Amino acid sequence: MSRPSALLDLDPAVVRRARSLARKAAAPVVEIARSHTTVSVERATLRLAGLSGADHERVPWVNHLVTAVREEVGLEHGVTTPVYDALLRGEAPDLTTLAQKAASGNVAFRLPTGREAAAARRAAAQGVGAGLRTIDRARVTRERLVRRHGDPKTKPWIYLIVATGDIHEDIPQAQAAAREGADVIAVIRSTGQSLLDYVPEGATREGFAGTYATQENFRLMRAALDDVSRELGRYVRLTNYASGLCMPEIAALAGMERLDMMLNDSMYGILFRDINPIRTFVDQRFSRQVHARAGIIINTGEDNYLTTADAVDAAHTVTVSQLLNEEFAKEAGLEDWQLGLGHAFEINPDLPDSFRMELAHALLARTLFPDAPLKWMPPTKHMTGDIFRGYLLDGFFNLVGAMTGQGILLVGMMTEAVVTPFLSDRDLALQNVRYVMNAASGLTEDFHPPHDGFIQMRARQVLSEAVDLLDRIVSDTDAAGDAPLLAAIADGTFGLMKRPATGGKGLDGVCERADDYDNPATTALDAWTPPAGSRHTSSEGVVR
Amino acid sequence: MSRVIRPYGDTTGDGMVQVSFTLPLPHDKLAEGAALQLARKMGLDPALLVHAKAMGPDFTFFVVYGSSTHLVNLDDVHVVEREYPLLSAKDANLAIRRQLRRKLVVVGACIGTDAHTVGIDAILNIKGFAGEKGLEYYREIKVVNLGAQVLVPDLVARARAEKADAVLVSQVVTQKDAHLHNTTQMSAAFREAYPAGQVPVLVVGGPRFEEGSEKTLGVDRIFGRGTTPAEVASYLVHEMTERKARR
Numbered sequence: 001m002s003r004p005s006a007l008l009d010l011d012p013a014v015v016r017r018a019r020s021l022a023r024k025a026a027a028p029v030v031e032i033a034r035s036h037t038t039v040s041v042e043r044a045t046l047r048l049a050g051l052s053g054a055d056h057e058r059v060p061w062v063n064h065l066v067t068a069v070r071e072e073v074g075l076e077h078g079v080t081t082p083v084y085d086a087l088l089r090g091e092a093p094d095l096t097t098l099a100q101k102a103a104s105g106n107v108a109f110r111l112p113t114g115r116e117a118a119a120a121r122r123a124a125a126q127g128v129g130a131g132l133r134t135i136d137r138a139r140v141t142r143e144r145l146v147r148r149h150g151d152p153k154t155k156p157w158i159y160l161i162v163a164t165g166d167i168h169e170d171i172p173q174a175q176a177a178a179r180e181g182a183d184v185i186a187v188i189r190s191t192g193q194s195l196l197d198y199v200p201e202g203a204t205r206e207g208f209a210g211t212y213a214t215q216e217n218f219r220l221m222r223a224a225l226d227d228v229s230r231e232l233g234r235y236v237r238l239t240n241y242a243s244g245l246c247m248p249e250i251a252a253l254a255g256m257e258r259l260d261m262m263l264n265d266s267m268y269g270i271l272f273r274d275i276n277p278i279r280t281f282v283d284q285r286f287s288r289q290v291h292a293r294a295g296i297i298i299n300t301g302e303d304n305y306l307t308t309a310d311a312v313d314a315a316h317t318v319t320v321s322q323l324l325n326e327e328f329a330k331e332a333g334l335e336d337w338q339l340g341l342g343h344a345f346e347i348n349p350d351l352p353d354s355f356r357m358e359l360a361h362a363l364l365a366r367t368l369f370p371d372a373p374l375k376w377m378p379p380t381k382h383m384t385g386d387i388f389r390g391y392l393l394d395g396f397f398n399l400v401g402a403m404t405g406q407g408i409l410l411v412g413m414m415t416e417a418v419v420t421p422f423l424s425d426r427d428l429a430l431q432n433v434r435y436v437m438n439a440a441s442g443l444t445e446d447f448h449p450p451h452d453g454f455i456q457m458r459a460r461q462v463l464s465e466a467v468d469l470l471d472r473i474v475s476d477t478d479a480a481g482d483a484p485l486l487a488a489i490a491d492g493t494f495g496l497m498k499r500p501a502t503g504g505k506g507l508d509g510v511c512e513r514a515d516d517y518d519n520p521a522t523t524a525l526d527a528w529t530p531p532a533g534s535r536h537t538s539s540e541g542v543v544r
Numbered sequence: 545m546s547r548v549i550r551p552y553g554d555t556t557g558d559g560m561v562q563v564s565f566t567l568p569l570p571h572d573k574l575a576e577g578a579a580l581q582l583a584r585k586m587g588l589d590p591a592l593l594v595h596a597k598a599m600g601p602d603f604t605f606f607v608v609y610g611s612s613t614h615l616v617n618l619d620d621v622h623v624v625e626r627e628y629p630l631l632s633a634k635d636a637n638l639a640i641r642r643q644l645r646r647k648l649v650v651v652g653a654c655i656g657t658d659a660h661t662v663g664i665d666a667i668l669n670i671k672g673f674a675g676e677k678g679l680e681y682y683r684e685i686k687v688v689n690l691g692a693q694v695l696v697p698d699l700v701a702r703a704r705a706e707k708a709d710a711v712l713v714s715q716v717v718t719q720k721d722a723h724l725h726n727t728t729q730m731s732a733a734f735r736e737a738y739p740a741g742q743v744p745v746l747v748v749g750g751p752r753f754e755e756g757s758e759k760t761l762g763v764d765r766i767f768g769r770g771t772t773p774a775e776v777a778s779y780l781v782h783e784m785t786e787r788k789a790r791r
Contacts, residue, residue: 179600192662208662272671274689307677380675416675424566427599497670497680505691 008367008459009451014467015368021470022323028483030331032278033285037517039197039509040279041286042066042079044248045521048131048256049080049124051095052215054201061099062249063198068102072109076514080124081117082109088119095127117516125520132293132524135255139295142235142258145226149235152183154441156376156401156409157237158433160426163188165207167217171224176423178228178236181430184261184408186239187221189213194244194273195505199253213240213250218257237261239299242287243269245279245506251287255294261340261408262291265301266328267321270489271497272304276504277489288332289525298334299408300325303344303377305494311346311381315361316465317494318343322365323470324485326372335530336371340408344377345397353454355396360458362404363449367459376401378412390414391432398436403443409433469493547618559611561588566605571598579606587613628782633682636777640684643784644709650679650780651703651744652712653690656726661692663749664714667773678773685777696730700737703744710745710780715753723750724761731762745783747776 043062054060069079083098091107092098101107112120152158160182162173174185190207193200203220204212211217218240225236237260242251247264254262266284269275291298302318302325309317322341329339343365347354365374378397383390394412401409411429413421421429449455478487482501492498553560563586569575576596583591588610595607631639640648652664666673668689670680680687688706690699703711713730715723727748734743749767758766765779 176600192665195661195665273669304671307675383675422566423599423603424564424605427597427605 007448008363008456010364010367010460010463014460014463018319018323018368018463018467018470019327021467021474022320022327024474025470025485025488026324026327026331029281029485030285030328032483032486033282036278036282036510036512037075037078037519038248038279038282038506038511039063039066039070039075040246040283040506041248041519041522042069042075043246044252044286044290045078045080045128045519046083046095047249047252048135048521049095049127050130051099052201053096055100055103058201059103060198060201061096061103064103065095065099068099068105068107069109070511073111074514075511076517077111078513078517078519080128080520081120081518082111084123084127085110085112085116085120088116088123121518121520124518125523128520129524131252131256132521135252135290135294138256138258139293142260142295145229146235149229149233152234154437156406156437157183157373158430159184159186159239159375159408159410161186161188161410163210163420165190165209165211166205167203167211167220168205170211171221174221175224175228177426178225178232180427181434182236182411183234184237184239185221185225186261186263187211187213187217189241194241194269194275197245197506197509199246199249213253215253215257218253218259222258239263242291242298243301244273245269245275245283245509247280247283248286248290251290251294251296254296255290259296261297261299262287263301264288264291264298265304265321265342266325267489267494268301268304270499270504271494272301274497274499274504276507276510277486277499277501279504279506279510282510284328285332286522286525288329288334289522289528292333292335292338292530293525293528295338297338297340297373297408298329299340299375300342302342303346303380306344306346307381311344311348312351312357315357315462316469318361319364319368319462319466320469320473322369323466326369333525333528333530336369337373339369339372340375341365341369341372342375342377345379345393345400345412346381349379349382349393355400356454357458358396358400359403360449360455361462362400362406363455364459364462366404366406368463373407375408375410376404376406377410378416380416383412383414383416387414390416391428394429395432395436398433399440402437402441403447405444548615549618550615551612559613560609561612562607562609563588564605564607566599566603568602569604570601571596571604575604576606579604579608583608583610589613628778630774631778631781633677633774633777636774636781637682637684639781639785640682643781643788644684647684647686648710648780648784649686649688649706649708650710650712651688651690651699651706651708652714653694653699654692654714654716655694655696655699655730656715656722661714663716663751664689664691664712667712667714667749667771667776672773676772676774679777681773682777685780696726696733699730700733703734704737708744709784710747712776713746713748715748715750723752727753727761727763735762745780745787747779749776 043066046062051062066079069082073082160177162170164170188210190210190212200212200214203216222238225238229236239261242262242264269280270277302321305317345358347357379393391414397412413425413429415425473488474484476484476488486501490500550559551561580591591610594609597605599605652668654661668687669678672678679685746763747765748763751769753766
């Protein structure tokens with residue numbers, strides 16, 4: 001096996017420089033994440049301690065309890081110390097009762113000191129530890145089921161989306177999709193859930209262009225896919241979205257309910273949802289630490305850069321985002337096999353050499369991240385409603401996927417931008433994938449772009465533009481003296497979107513940690529290391 | 545001159561069309577017969593079943609070719625044109641630059657108790673809706689999205705402070721006609737706060753507004769379910785042009 005960069009003859013010094021710049025850009029932001037907490041991190045911690053449910057107006061108890069503690073003693077010490085202190089003082093027999101009493105203002109919280117503080121922290125560690133053990137057990141169960149039923153026979157894994165808005169409609173559709181050949185089922189969330197500052201409760205039957213992510217919906221869908229996995233003799237994976245204002249809570253619920261992949265991008269919420277940058281980075285670190293421990297594969301959202309900007313001009317922004325996502329992910333404890341770094345087939349098909357450029361870009365990602373599964377996303381921007389042309393475009397998309405050994409392939413629909421896919425659209429799309437993979441996946445053996453040819457030159461150009469952009473990011477400054485990456489986000493370095501660190505949704509949920517901040521979840525997650533010999537399932541057979 | 549037309553396959557007047565559909569039947573002779581009968585009822589005669597394929601145990605996919613027996617008389621075709629052209633983001637930007645020589649300022653909000661920002665975010669956020677980018681994506685539009693549960697006086701004050709050219713209000717909650725009350729209250733407040741003829745373009749959107757009720761509600765335009773950001777942007781460009789011409 002040759003060096004990873006041999007296929008494109010990338011200069012290893014340039015690759016090293018790209019990674020060291022990404023590390024430099026990320027480091028101050030990681031420091032911010034380590035020194036702050038958010039309402040959602042604290043709520044996630046309470047969820048790990050077993051608090052669930054909501055009041056009659058569907059406001060979750062975790063929201064009530066965090067609000068009450070925040071009003072009385074602040075969040076800077078962490079929510080668990082005052083909460084467990086109240087339990088030890090006999091204010092309530094359990095967390096749910098405590099939250100109920102707190103909601104009506106009938107609990108006095110305080111910040112204990114000395115032995116009482118130590119006792120409260122011990123009790124909190126025990127309570128939260130139960131949730132972490134649930135996550136560990138879910139990981140073991142997944143590994144056992146994968147051993148029993150087996151992984152998909154071939155790469156890439158076929159990723160299909162369901163989204164009816166009604167979990168009880170989603171379930172038969174997801175099972176049908178699995179029977180038709182899907183290896184990964186993603187349940188799209190209801191439009192706007194990312195901007196809700198709470199996680200809805202229970203099984204839901206009403207969503208806008210998607211289904212709400214709730215603990216109960218997660219449980220129902222995972223159970224349904226376990227049934228179909230048994231039937232098919234192949235472990236079918238489940239995906240949802242750890243993004244938006246409740247990223248840490250969704251991650252915790254996903255870990256406990258054994259979801260297998262989560263969409264989780266480092267900057268998507270900031271740029272495309274106008275969520276406050278600090279809130280996002282703090283929430284993101286916690287959620288990634290949970291994903292690392294849960295053995296969940298994250299999927300990042302680089303495809304979004306190409307749908308808002310030109311896919312040729314902005315190709316290097318994908319590389320930059322992948323490098324930053326990798327850096328933040330590794331820092332949070334994720335391993336290479338868990339990094340479904342995103343990229344997409346979005347170049348205008350009317351451009352000359354568009355396919356060669358797609359190939360160059362996809363190979364660049366494959367070469368830079370040889371051990372990551374990589375998530376390859378189909379065309380959407382240039383799908384016009386001409387379904388015949390769209391079917392051809394999807395075929396070429398599949399061909400790039402086959403030739404560059406992608407790990408996860410989101411199946412493109414010829415009816416993209418026309419209708420929610422018909423049953424027949426999904427079947428035709430899967431025929432397209434199967435034909436191309438069957439006919440051409442062996443090309444990974446034969447295909448070696450010529451030395452200094454178009455593809456090599458284009459890949460090197462994109463990489464060098466990425467290094468230039470990273471250079472600009474790490475030397476960015478602003479009047480407030482923010483971390484360079486935050487300054488870069490604020491002045492519109494990424495796309496057209498200017499997102500200052502003092503703006504955006506969810507800022508009021510951010511809180512700087514005090515010296516005595518204690519959170520048994522973050523303590524345990526910071527101390528956690530991946531189990532030895534954990535599964536590397538995603539990189540066999542890739543192009544080197 | 546004949547104004548009667550038929551579909552064109554490879555010969556004038558052959559009427560040939562192709563259709564594909566799925567029937568909830570396992571693939572057998574009965575399913576194929578059913579597909580042909582459906583095709584004939586759709587006006588295809590003769591109908592040729594060129595492809596049938598089982599999709600799972602319970603469904604069959606068909607491709608049918610046939611000559612359509614229907615004629616279309618162009619004299620009987622009536623179309624209602626949108627009164628303004630649908631512009632690409634690039635053309636909208638260009639038009640704004642040419643017309644205003646500055647950015648078009650849009651202030652958006654959900655007013656009243658309505659916390660559903662789905663609609664306003666779909667139109668304003670860069671993420672957009674139905675594969676189209678929101679107004680934030682337009683270089684020449686400055687978007688101020690105030691979010692949910694904004695009070696009408698605050699909306700008016702912010703619109704004045706930002707020198708808004710247009711105000712977009714989304715109303716999803718329709719209990720006890722809240723959307724109508726909120727909208728009339730909003731438009732009245734704007735008329736009170738601005739000199740006559742200088743009120744910003746008032747646009748309201750939501751799934752339950754009646755088409756053509758702009759006058760009663762005191763707004764310039766209503767958009768319903770499924771509206772895309774480009775339609776809103778194109779309308780704003782059109783309306784700004786009209787207003788400039790009137791002045």
